[in-house]
Each structure stands twice: as C-alpha cells, then as structure tokens.
Amino acid sequence: MRGSEFAELTAFAAVAEHKSFSRAAAHLRVSPSALSQTIRQLEERLGARLLNRTTRSVALSKAGERLLARIVPAISDLDGAVAEVLEMRDTPSGSLRINAPRLAAVQFLGPLLSSFHAAYPDIIVEVQVEDAMADIVAGGFDAGVRLGESLAKDMVAVRLGRDQEMAAVGSPEYFARYGVPRTPKELHAHQCLNWRWTAEGSLYRWEFVKRGKEFEVAVEGPLIVNDSELLMRAALDGMGIAYVFEEHARPWLEAGQLQRVLAEWAPKFPGYYLYYPSRRQVPAPLRAFIEFIRGQQP
Numbered sequence: 001m002r003g004s005e006f007a008e009l010t011a012f013a014a015v016a017e018h019k020s021f022s023r024a025a026a027h028l029r030v031s032p033s034a035l036s037q038t039i040r041q042l043e044e045r046l047g048a049r050l051l052n053r054t055t056r057s058v059a060l061s062k063a064g065e066r067l068l069a070r071i072v073p074a075i076s077d078l079d080g081a082v083a084e085v086l087e088m089r090d091t092p093s094g095s096l097r098i099n100a101p102r103l104a105a106v107q108f109l110g111p112l113l114s115s116f117h118a119a120y121p122d123i124i125v126e127v128q129v130e131d132a133m134a135d136i137v138a139g140g141f142d143a144g145v146r147l148g149e150s151l152a153k154d155m156v157a158v159r160l161g162r163d164q165e166m167a168a169v170g171s172p173e174y175f176a177r178y179g180v181p182r183t184p185k186e187l188h189a190h191q192c193l194n195w196r197w198t199a200e201g202s203l204y205r206w207e208f209v210k211r212g213k214e215f216e217v218a219v220e221g222p223l224i225v226n227d228s229e230l231l232m233r234a235a236l237d238g239m240g241i242a243y244v245f246e247e248h249a250r251p252w253l254e255a256g257q258l259q260r261v262l263a264e265w266a267p268k269f270p271g272y273y274l275y276y277p278s279r280r281q282v283p284a285p286l287r288a289f290i291e292f293i294r295g296q297q298p
Contacts, residue, residue, distance in 0.1 A: 013068065015039060023138035049064075098126070098127050098143050120285075133150060136276070145160065155275040165246045166207065168266070171238040193221050193242040194224040209267040
C-alpha cells in the first residue's frame with residue numbers, strides 16, 4: 001500500500017469517527033477543503049461512495065460501514081506499533097497540544113514549561129489559551145486544563161493544583177470610601193465588578209455558602225469583563241469589589257493592595273486538572289508531561 005493510500009484511509013476513519021469534516025480536519029490538522037479532496041480521491045479510487053453528506057451531517061454509506069469495520073483494527077494496531085517504538089527512545093519526542101484558560105495557563109502551566117523543556121528537549125509544547133470550554137478532541141488537542149467540576153466523566157484527570165476558594169476583594173481606598181459589606185446581601189449597596197461567561201453570554205452570579213447552604217447573588221456595578229487580568233486591574237484601581245480566585249488575588253492581598261471581605265461566606269471547590277480522553281495508547285509526549293506534573297507535586 002502506498003503512503004497516499006494509507007493517508008486516505010486514515011482521513012476517512014477520522015471523518016467517520018467525528019461525523020464532521022470540520023472536526024476531523026481539526027483533529028488531523030489539515031484544512032476542511034484538503035480533507036474533502038482526500039475523501040473524494042479515495043471514493044474515486046475505490047469506485048464507491050463511502051459517505052453520505054448533507055449540509056448539516058455526515059453519515060456512512062453501506063460501503064463506508066464495511067470499509068470502516070475492516071480498517072479501524074488495522075489503523076489501531078499501526079498506531080500502537082508506532083507508539084511502542086517511540087517508547088523505546090531514551091528521550092520522548094513529538095508535539096504536545098494543550099488547551100487551557102488564561103488563569104490556569106499563567107499560574108499552573110507557565111511555571112512548568114521551562115523545566116519541562118529542560119527535561120524533554122525534543123518535545124514541542126503548544127498551549128492555546130481559551131477561556132471558553134473547548135472540545136479538545138474536535139480541536140485536535142492532546143489535553144486540556146479546566147476546573148474539576150467542569151470535566152466530563154469520560155475524561156482522565158490529573159490534578160494540577162490544590163482546591164480553589166473564591167474571594168471578594170477590593171482596594172483599601174474603595175472600602176474606606178464605601179464601607180465594608182458584612183453579608184452578601186449588602187453587596188447590593190456596593191459597586192461590584194461583573195464577569196460575563198464567554199460561552200453562555202450570561203453574567204456570573206456570585207456564589208456563597210453558609211452553614212452548608214449554598215446560594216447565589218446577582219450583583220451590579222460599573223464594569224462587565226470576560227478577562228481576569230482586566231478584572232483584577234479594576235479592583236486594584238478602586239473601581240469596585242471583584243469576586244475572584246483567592247489564589248489569583250493572594251499576591252496583592254499579602255502586599256496590602258487588596259483587602260478581602262466576606263471570607264466566611266466563600267465556597268471551596270475542586271481546582272484545576274489536566275485532562276485527556278480515555279484511550280488505550282497515550283501519546284509519549286503527553287505521558288511524559290503527566291509524569292512530570294506528578295513529579296512536581298508534594
């Protein structure tokens with residue numbers, strides 16, 4: 001079998017798996033038009049239609065179903081053979097693509113990158129910062145980073161940091177001018193800095209807990225953002241009260257530039273995790289990164 005023929009079959013299997021040319025193209029890291037041309041070449045070479053296409057969906061034809069059933073085990077065996085050879089290398093190599101929100105990328109991934117490169121110089125790491133929840137399989141990523149409560153049950157997760165805690169913070173100048181709220185209900189009398197979820201488009205309702213009872217407060221104020229650094233800058237400048245991860249605000253709290261309020265009402269929740277799809281063969285670069293992370297934890 002020629003290399004081009006194997007590439008055609010691999011492309012066909014990807015489209016069949018993702019049921020979408022765009023998602024399969026992202027997984028294969030090619031353009032949708034190039035992938036479509038590859039599938040057309042395969043169908044012309046075989047003299048049979050393998051995929052039934054509509055404007056909204058892609059489905060296998062009878063011929064496509066029979067072909068897929070025969071080639072999937074073979075492709076899986078070939079992938080496994082290549083992975084085994086790569087495992088025999090003294091130093092893993094290849095690429096590692098990770099999708100992460102900005103805060104996690106800066107606080108957790110950033111401090112690891114230089115030392116990981118020193119340990120594994122033949123691995124090229126690509127980090128794509130994206131606050132919205134991403135489909136890492138469709139996006140062609142090896143792994144993602146998200147809060148533990150956001151992960152799908154079919155994902156394998158590796159803890160990156162400790163549990164997180166929310167913190168209502170503002171500048172000392174702001175509280176000197178407007179006073180300190182003693183309960184979450186008193187936030188309605190304050191200038192609160194709002195966060196808009198990128199994916200849903202809705203405003204974040206501040207979450208609190210007291211004696212095991214959870215509740216939310218919809219706040220109002222002069223600013224709505226979807227960037228954590230901009231939110232922190234506004235709080236430091238005395239624009240109002242922000243509700244952020246305590247770990248993110250800690251340097252300014254310790255320096256006295258920010259003051260925390262309502263600490264006894266703040267909920268705790270699972271922190272950030274590196275996650276990836278459950279599969280038989282974990283790529284060598286990802287496996288090396290997982291082992292490296294675990295080695296950094298106390």
